[in-house]
Amino acid sequence: MFGDHAAFIIPAYAITAIVLIWLSVQSRIQYNALRKELKILEDSGLGRRAKNPATIKAPK
Amino acid sequence: MSDVTTSTGFLGKVWDLANPTRFLRFANRLIPVLAIITALLFAAGLYLGFSAPQDYLQGATVQIMFIHVPAMWVAMMTYSIMSISAIGSLVWRHPLADVAIRAAIPIGAAFTFLGLVTGSLWGKPMWGTWWVWDARLTSVLILFIIYAGLYALSRAIDEPTTAARSLAVITLVGFINIPIIKFSVDWWNTLHQPASISSLERIAKPALDVVFLYPLLTMALAYSFLFFTLHLMGMRNEIFRRRIRSMRMLSARAADKGA
Numbered sequence: 001m002f003g004d005h006a007a008f009i010i011p012a013y014a015i016t017a018i019v020l021i022w023l024s025v026q027s028r029i030q031y032n033a034l035r036k037e038l039k040i041l042e043d044s045g046l047g048r049r050a051k052n053p054a055t056i057k058a059p060k
Numbered sequence: 061m062s063d064v065t066t067s068t069g070f071l072g073k074v075w076d077l078a079n080p081t082r083f084l085r086f087a088n089r090l091i092p093v094l095a096i097i098t099a100l101l102f103a104a105g106l107y108l109g110f111s112a113p114q115d116y117l118q119g120a121t122v123q124i125m126f127i128h129v130p131a132m133w134v135a136m137m138t139y140s141i142m143s144i145s146a147i148g149s150l151v152w153r154h155p156l157a158d159v160a161i162r163a164a165i166p167i168g169a170a171f172t173f174l175g176l177v178t179g180s181l182w183g184k185p186m187w188g189t190w191w192v193w194d195a196r197l198t199s200v201l202i203l204f205i206i207y208a209g210l211y212a213l214s215r216a217i218d219e220p221t222t223a224a225r226s227l228a229v230i231t232l233v234g235f236i237n238i239p240i241i242k243f244s245v246d247w248w249n250t251l252h253q254p255a256s257i258s259s260l261e262r263i264a265k266p267a268l269d270v271v272f273l274y275p276l277l278t279m280a281l282a283y284s285f286l287f288f289t290l291h292l293m294g295m296r297n298e299i300f301r302r303r304i305r306s307m308r309m310l311s312a313r314a315a316d317k318g319a
Binding site: 001002003004005006008009011012013015016019020023024027028030031034035037038041042044046 | 119120121123124127128131166167170173174177178181182184185286289290293294296297300301303304307308310311
C-alpha cells in the first residue's frame with residue numbers, strides 16, 4: 001500500500017496513535033483516581049461546605 | 061449568569077472554588093459529546109486520507125502530511141490559547157485561566173513532539189535527512205523546550221498563586237516564538253516548504269489539490285476537537301487536584317487546632 005515508504009509512514013502513524021491514545025487514557029485514569037480521593041475526603045467530613053472544623057475527621 | 065457574578069465576588073477568598081462547580085457541570089456534559097465528534101472526525105479523516113491517491117512527487121509519504129500538519133497547527137493553537145489564558149490569569153486573576161494553562165501544557169507538548177517526530181519521518185525520504193538546524197525546525201524544537209520548561213515549572217512551585225503568576229509571565233514571554241515559527245519559512249531560507257494553507261484566500265485557492273486538502277482539513281478538525289476534549293478533561297482533573305489540596309490543608313489546620 002505504501003511501497004518503499006512504508007518504513008516511514010507506518011511508524012509515523014503508530015507513534016501518533018500511541019501518543020494520542022496515551023494522552024486520553026492517562027487523563028481518564030487520573031480522573032478516576034482523583035474522583036476516588038475526593039470522595040474519601042468528602043466522606044471524612046472535609047466537604048467544601050463543611051462549616052464546623054470540629055466535625056472534620058482525619059482522612060484515611 | 062448569576063453563578064458567575066457570585067463566584068467573581070468571592071475570588072479573593074475562595075479562588076479555587078470560584079467558577080469551578082459550574083465549570084465541572086458544563087465539562088461533564090460536554091466531554092462525551094466532544095469525544096464522539098472527535099472519533100467521527102478521525103474516522104472520516106483517516107478514511108479520506110487512506111483513500112487519497114499518491115502524490116506525483118512525494119509518492120505515498122504524502123500520507124504523513126495528514127498527521128504532521130494538524131499536529132503542528134494544534135501545537136501552536138494550544139500555545140496561543142495558553143497565552144490568552146495567561147492574560148486572563150495576570151489581568152483578572154481568574155483561577156480557571158491558570159487551570160487552563162496547566163491543563164494545556166502536556167497536551168501542547170505532546171502535539172509538538174508528534175510534529176517533530178512525524179516531520180522527521182517525512183523529512184528523511186523527502187529531504188534525505190532526519191533533521192536540519194533551519195529556522196522552522198529549530199523554532200519548533202524551541203517550542204517543545206518551552207513546553208517542557210513550563211511543565212517543570214508548573215510542578216516545581218507548590219503555592220498556587222505564585223505558580224500561576226510565574227507560569228503566566230513565562231507563557232507570555234514564550235509567545236514570541238509563535239510568529240517566529242509561523243513566518244520562519246518566509247523570513248529565512250529554509251529546507252521546509254512555505255505554508256500551503258495560510259489564509260482564507262489560500263483555503264479558497266489552495267496550493268494543495270482537493271484530494272489532499274479535504275483529508276488534511278478533516279484531520280485538522282479531528283485534532284482540534286481532540287485538543288478541546290483533552291483540555292476539558294485536563295481542566296476537570298486540575299480542579300479536582302485543587303479541591304483535594306484545599307481539603308488536605310483544611311484537615312491539617314483542623315488537626316493543628318486540635319493538637
